[in-house]
Amino acid sequence: MLAPMSMFIFLAHKYWKTRIAIDAVEKFLRMQLMLGPTRYAYTDIIAITNHFRDKLGEGGYGSVYKGVLLPGNIHVAVKILGNSNCKGEDFISGISTIGRIHQINVVRLVGFCAEEKRRALVYEYMPNGSLDKYIFSFERSSYWDKLNEIVLGIARGINYLHQGCDMQIVHFDIKPENILLDNNFIPKVADFGLAKLSPRDNSFVPMSAMRGTIGYIGPEMISRCFGPISNKSDVYSFGMLLLEMAGGRRNSNPHAESSSQAYYPSWVYSQLSRQEVSEIGDAVDMHELEKKLCIVGLWCIQMRSHDRPTMSEVIEMLEAGIDGLEMPPRPFFCGDDHVPEADSYYMPSEMTAISEDVEDTYTSSEMTAVSEDM
Numbered sequence: 170m171l172a173p174m175s176m177f178i179f180l181a182h183k184y185w186k187t188r189i190a191i192d193a194v195e196k197f198l199r200m201q202l203m204l205g206p207t208r209y210a211y212t213d214i215i216a217i218t219n220h221f222r223d224k225l226g227e228g229g230y231g232s233v234y235k236g237v238l239l240p241g242n243i244h245v246a247v248k249i250l251g252n253s254n255c256k257g258e259d260f261i262s263g264i265s266t267i268g269r270i271h272q273i274n275v276v277r278l279v280g281f282c283a284e285e286k287r288r289a290l291v292y293e294y295m296p297n298g299s300l301d302k303y304i305f306s307f308e309r310s311s312y313w314d315k316l317n318e319i320v321l322g323i324a325r326g327i328n329y330l331h332q333g334c335d336m337q338i339v340h341f342d343i344k345p346e347n348i349l350l351d352n353n354f355i356p357k358v359a360d361f362g363l364a365k366l367s368p369r370d371n372s373f374v375p376m377s378a379m380r381g382t383i384g385y386i387g388p389e390m391i392s393r394c395f396g397p398i399s400n401k402s403d404v405y406s407f408g409m410l411l412l413e414m415a416g417g418r419r420n421s422n423p424h425a426e427s428s429s430q431a432y433y434p435s436w437v438y439s440q441l442s443r444q445e446v447s448e449i450g451d452a453v454d455m456h457e458l459e460k461k462l463c464i465v466g467l468w469c470i471q472m473r474s475h476d477r478p479t480m481s482e483v484i485e486m487l488e489a490g491i492d493g494l495e496m497p498p499r500p501f502f503c504g505d506d507h508v509p510e511a512d513s514y515y516m517p518s519e520m521t522a523i524s525e526d527v528e529d530t531y532t533s534s535e536m537t538a539v540s541e542d543m
Contacts, residue, residue, distance in 0.1 A: 206268045206291070207280035214282050214289050218247050235294065238279070244294035245279055260288060267361055272333065274326030276349055276357040295359075296352045301345035304414050313458050319356050320414060320462065321487055323348055326358040327407060328480035331400045337369045339399070343406035344385045345413065374398050384420065385409045389474050396474030404477045408469025412437065415462035434470060437463045438499055461491045468497040 209217070217236035225233040231250045238245055260283065268278045280291040297303075300319070323343075330338040340347075340361065347360040363380045374397075379390045387405035389395040412434050413420055420433045440455075441463060455463070465486045471477045476498070478486065486494060 206264065206278050209280050209282045209289075209291065211282055211284045211287050211289070214247060214249075214291075217245065217291070221249075236291070238291075244296075246292045246294045248290045248292070250288045250290070267338075270329075270334065272326065272329045273355060274322045274357055275329060276359040292359075293351075293357075295349035295357060297350035297354060299346050299359075300348040300350060300356065300414075303350070304345055304417060305419070313456055315354055316414060316462075317458060317487075319350075319354065320411065321484065322356040323358065323410070324407065324480060324484050324487060326356065327403055328484060330358065330364075331403070331480055332369070335369075336366045337400060338364055338366055339374050340364050340403050340406075341380050342382060342385075343403055343410055344382050345410060348410075374400070374402075381406070387474065388472050395472055399474060400480070401474035401477045404469050404480060404483065405474075407480070407483070408466040408477075409434075411462050411466035411469065415459045415466065434467065434500065438467055441467075441496060442499070457491060461487075461494065464491070464494045464496065467500065470500055471497065472500055 214236075215221070217238060218234040219236070221232075221234050223235040225235050225246060227233070231248050234247045234249070236245045236247045237243065264278070264281060267275075268281075271277060276295070277293045278290065279293055282289040282291075327340065327343065330340060338361070340358065341363040342360060343358070347358070349357045349359045351357065365374055367374045379386070381387075381390060381402075385406040387395070387398075387402040389398055390402060409420055416433045416437065418433060441460065465483060468486070469477055469483060
């Protein structure tokens with residue numbers, strides 16, 4: 170008799186804990202109806218996506234489908250979250266933060282669905298997809314006309330996350346695949362699955378695990394000897410993105426003919442440092458905007474986090490002329506024979522902790538945006 174009774178108690182306890190979690194989410198979501206994005210029933214999601222007919226992409230966090238909102242025929246992207254990626258506190262956390270952001274360079278959360286463990290996110294649709302489709306294939310002669318606008322838009326979006334919200338949001342996964350482009354090629358920062366929320370006056374962000382994409386991840390994420398983890402980690406990632414946009418190629422190219430050209434940050438630093446600072450404008454055979462972006466990018470990827478500028482300072486440098494920029498110190502990894510590997514690794518949850526201690530900052534507080542490869 171003890172075995173069946175123990176099993177019954179175990180199952181009852183598990184059901185009780187599940188119901189408490191679901192009830193907490195439900196209570197919060199009812200309060201959100203007048204404050205944030207629209208809540209949809211799952212049957213609405215089926216109708217919006219026309220029974221999930223047009224699939225845009227799939228990744229570790231779920232599948233993304235194109236949909237249409239009626240009335241108005243407004244195109245949206247709908248992300249269906251897998252059951253393993255639906256932690257209640259993270260789902261709540263994102264809706265109360267990203268759900269209230271209306272900034273031109275951050276992808277907007279239009280609505281959500283939460284019925285038991287079936288959850289979905291509805292975002293504005295980005296018809297031109299992600300930035301990586303263009304920066305490595307653009308015709309260079311026409312690329313420069315739009316490049317400066319795209320770069321400034323990305324920088325302003327990240328700076329808004331750091332400074333424009335009640336709580337600072339550190340993205341932790343800035344890369345070309347997570348920058349989406351609307352029909353006018355206005356960039357939008359997307360995919361907040363690894364982001365973390367912390368008070369704006371905090372100079373560092375407490376972290377229990379490394380997160381991000383190798384090749385864009387700040388060195389302090391690997392070793393604290395490079396400084397504390399903070400919003401400067403996003404600055405590093407933005408710097409690596411900036412260099413890729415300037416060069417029109419991946420920073421790391423193990424198939425390059427010579428080791429000196431295999432790692433673009435190293436190559437460009439060597440080329441620019443041949444001239445005195447006052448002669449940067451007359452340095453190697455580069456487009457002037459490429460030179461400026463490279464100099465700003467090299468400032469952003471300084472190894473120690475306190476040596477990097479803030480995103481607001483980055484914007485000032487991007488808006489200034491090249492003559493007003495100083496050459497940064499050499500990042501110590503920029504040796505001719507250094508070719509870092511560039512691999513991505515995936516995190517276990519779409520809603521991985523905007524804050525692992527979110528209850529300490531919000532009593533009840535969805536982050537994510539649509540990236541084409543999700």
